[in-house]
Amino acid sequence: MALVTESAAVSHVGRVRSNNQDSGYAGQSLFAVADGMGGHAGGDVASALALNKLLEIDGEYSSAVDAEFALQEAIVSANAILAEAVYEHPELTGMGTTLSALVRVGHSVALAHIGDSRIYRFRDSKLTQITTDHTFVQRLVDNGRITAEEAKVHPRRSVLMRVLGDVDSTPDVDLQVMDTRPGDRWLLCSDGLTGVVENDDIAQTLAEHPSPQEVADLLVKTSLDHGAPDNVTVVVVDISESFTGSTYIAQTVGAASRPIAFGGAQGRKATRMPGLRLHPRAAGSTEPSHFEAQSDDYLDELIDEDRRRSRRRKLTWLAGSIVVAIAIALSLLLAYQWTQTRYFVGQTNGHVAIYQGVQQTIGPVSLSHVYEDTGISVSQLPAYMQTQVENTISADSIDAAKTTVENIAATVPGG
Template sequence: MAANRAAAVSHTGKIRSNNQDSGYAGRELFVVADGMGGHAGGDVASAIAVNRIREADAEYETASEAEFALQSALIAANSLLAETVFEHPELTGMGTTVSALMRVGDEVAIAHIGDSRIYLFRDGELSQVSVDHTFVQRLVDSGRITEEEAMVHPRRSVLMRVLGDVDASPEIDTLILATRPGDRWLICSDGLSGVVKNDDLLAALASKDAPKQVADRLVKQSLDAGAPDNVTVVILDIGDVSRGDIVKDPVTVGSASAPLQFGEPKPTTRAARLPTLRLHPVRPATGPTHFEPESDDYLDELIEEDERRVRRRRLTWMIGLAVLVVAIVLAVLFGYQWTQSRYFVGASPAGKVAIYQGVQQNLGPIVLSHVYEETDVPVKSLPQYDKQLVQQTINADDLAAARAIVDQLTDAAK
């Protein structure tokens, strides 16, 4: 089996004051975790999760064994997070996403929860392997909104599943996929996928650069786009000797790369409780991403809110369209009324000198003038110069001025 070639890079970004992401590129295991819970908990959550999950970095006989080991590691990390919150109430509300990949021979086992993502670049095409556990993804799956609308949806950061102190047995997506030489895997937090477009991800992954260079390039693209969140990228190349050097030592980045920093457990006289019974965090996350429990009532509430938002937007568009139509109609009416206050002298269809009401120009098929008065003076009876003027039309300031012009032409025709 060809050795793995991998890299892991993490950056705080341009807005956040601390890095709540953690990443790990090991011998067989590759993980990204995006913590949440504000300054006091997000970094702790992702660090605890990655530090626990990386203990599963080992060689397995089958991909099924690796899949079970990954799932067990995520469940163990979840329990550890709940215990930590129980001992440190100030961390209440912390949680983390986890996207993990374990290589076993020509297969990979994947475990995923939250909205960090796993991508596969193969044969010039990029595909998203993981599914976001977000409210807007449910709307996309149900056909209520498009993927483009999901990118700007006001609830795009609401997570429906995470590791934390909210569920003793969180639902974790697992799967086994075949992989082959030349494949390039990307695991990243939403600080990358939520900022950098898929076309740019594809261009970076398609390059022949080593994993570390690709990871640095992707992080830079996020920073160039404003980097409103922490950015963590893990790149794994499968058996392609043309890309970079073999990574022999595991690499940990982000908050998991530093010692955990939070206070000692404080004695408490409050009644013992199971943290998993708390469905709503006492202190909501202060970052752009936060968790809400996957309950039917809450989903119904969010869906109803989204439907109200759609109805309001539709009503706004309808009112705006009605106002625009009224404005156009009024403009046309006032414009037409103005044209009918104008007069000019020209040749009638019968070849006589005539006074026209309106203007010489037409608006498409709409004729903006008509014969107001027709004289008995043939245009051909006029002197050559006057005949040319009439054929080209003569503007008049008002009806009286037009009649005066007609009188002059009548005299000239005698």
């Protein structure tokens, strides 16, 4: 029996973006996802150009090594096409794209990867991330500077260290050949999925649904349910055995499924902007969701900047804590000073006494103290007056308290 593939590709603009800059493809032996960047000026153009060039190698190969070589050549050509597009259309300067691709050849797959889109393999109920993100935070994780959990919320998590674009004529692409077998399920996706959906949830969806189309639809829906701040593209590939040859209907989704539209002036040499890859998080936004750092010097700069940010955050937190502590202390002081303007009549050591303050306490701290022991014995007072003194009698001022004491003294028999 021959190994065959069943696949599905789905792409969605998400809930925030106004256009889809992702591209996806599921074909005969080739499966790929590209996530474009460069804003409205060219993210969709970059992913579509790269993917359309890659489609030319979809077909049969005598070995996975041949397929790996074809992937490499196609990606280098795609990179050159992007550079030429920027030369002819200066308004596209700064555009780029990630690219993750898989070619199945018999019991093997050839993989190519650059950027932060991902390839996963689901085998024996276990989800394994095959590719490594080419991001700033992943390098920090690899160097032991931060944990994987910290990377998810790091302010520089969108910085890409490698992409296809108009800067590097020889892009550094990860290439490898791996085995595959019946029952394997491969997932290719943009970070619009992995940025909001946890791996455990992805694995559960891959495990519970037999149809690649159903899985792809549900994964995209899950991303949408989590807010989908970015475009999301999913390609699912199942490996199975069959006595007959595989039949397929190629699916192209996202930006590559539409005609490529170039705009702006032509024929002028682009003003280069090395080291920058960006597209807005939302329509009209200028905040980059991805950009590419081209050198280790830039990486060191980012690390130093993060350290400075960390120090500033600590100093700001400390200053804020001091201000809050001072405000609380002043409030407590003013509140205490107010309590000392109040008086009440009660008893102490069997005598009628005037107290300054209020009867409440804060923990072990009493907010009142004996202002004057009048010497009047509580036991000499009539029963009703004893009860009032024991329950305390409030007074608005020291004069009112003394008047209360005089009235109490007048009730003493023979007083």
